């Protein structure tokens with residue numbers, strides 16, 4: 001029987017198998033940030049164990065970073081301490097750190113692919129659930145807990161049970177104004193937030209084959225929101241072209257040899273998956289979430305479903321929405337374009353393309369937060385900064401920002417925020433804040449209108 005992409009990468013990294021039990025998997029790249037690494041460093045220090053392969057670790061500061069005045073000392077004490085500790089730990093253990101202000105700094109899932117650290121066929125981990133993003137390259141990439149971070153520091157390996165396999169296939173042609181974010185929000189709205197539990201997901205079909213690397217990252221990023229351990233897309237010419245020439249990508253003949261190997265990775269025709277789902281591209285429309293998990297999504301033109309269930313009702317109460325109502329014309333005072341889901345240059349191009357020559361609505365505070373220093377530089381080089389500023393949008397400095405309330409960028413109590421991030425949990429963007437997940441295009445339109453409008457009517 002043939003093998004899946006996941007099988008091929010997994011099997012080539014198994015160091016040892018315990019009979020009828022878990023396997024020891026070799027980890028090629030370990031990404032770290034300030035939130036989940038400190039306890040792991042402490043554990044190692046307490047036990048007198050050195051970091052085995054510091055050269056296979058890449059560190060960045062992202063969650064606690066302010067998105068204004070990054071050249072000045074951080075005023076928030078907790079955030080300042082978190083970042084200082086990361087710097088100290090990296091220095092002590094000879095780990096490369098792209099600290100705040102460094103030209104390679106950014107959200108871990110934005111900067112690592114940009115630098116060519118993320119490559120097909122690799123195993124990659126980070127103490128962060130959205131590590132699934134890197135699967136867009138055909139890598140096995142997944143989030144781990146703090147004790148596993150310590151395991152990888154000490155051994156460059158992890159003890160794991162091989163997950164089951166799931167494939168989601170989307171074929172057909174997409175409608176105008178449907179972006180990768182809409183595709184993954186649509187899939188999760190259909191499958192629910194637990195459908196992937198215990199599985200690693202592969203995305204297949206012409207829709208993903210035709211997608212840019214940035215779009216593929218948006219899709220794989222949210223795999224975790226349907227419960228999957230990770231998501232993957234077969235590497236192809238789009239992938240190789242993206243990786244080639246980046247700082248940490250292999251060069252010359254080594255690159256050519258790698259490409260020859262990467263070409264062997266796609267799932268074999270006769271491979272079997274434990275579970276398969278199929279969708280048609282024509283059925284997908286721009287999406288919005290109305291509840292407090294990413295599976296509570298509807299097409300922008302649809303109505304909130306009428307479900308009788310206590311947790312559903314609790315969720316609507318938090319959002320102050322009613323069953324059966326439409327979100328069209330809801331007044332929105334906050335718009336956030338950013339996060340590791342949608343803070344790459346293509347996202348800002350989409351937004352700028354719509355915003356150009358328009359003005360944001362008076363009631364709206366619109367934050368644009370690039371995922372990395374490099375994206376920030378691209379925004380300036382391509383002239384997007386002035387488009388945004390002329391329209392009254394606020395371009396901030398890179399970081400996780402309003403994706404989660406771990407820094408100064410918080411949405412006030414009771415306010416709605418149309419956000420390009422990946423989680424709409426209660427309090428995610430600030431205490432009592434109400435998050436509506438959407439694509440960068442829907443977010444940009446909302447900021448200009450000051451309310452949600454049916455973009456399928458306006459733009460088609």
Ligand SMILES: CC(C)[C@H](C(=O)O)[C@@H](O)C(=O)O
Pocket residue numbers: 035036063127128129130143404
């Ligand atoms: C802080 C971190 C551990 C967390 C994660 O694992 O995903 C964060 O990035 C998030 O998006 O909720």
Ligand code: SF4
Pocket residue numbers: 062063107109128130339340341399400403404421422
């Ligand atoms: S941008 Fe949001 S989802 Fe991504 S790593 Fe940061 S906090 Fe997590």
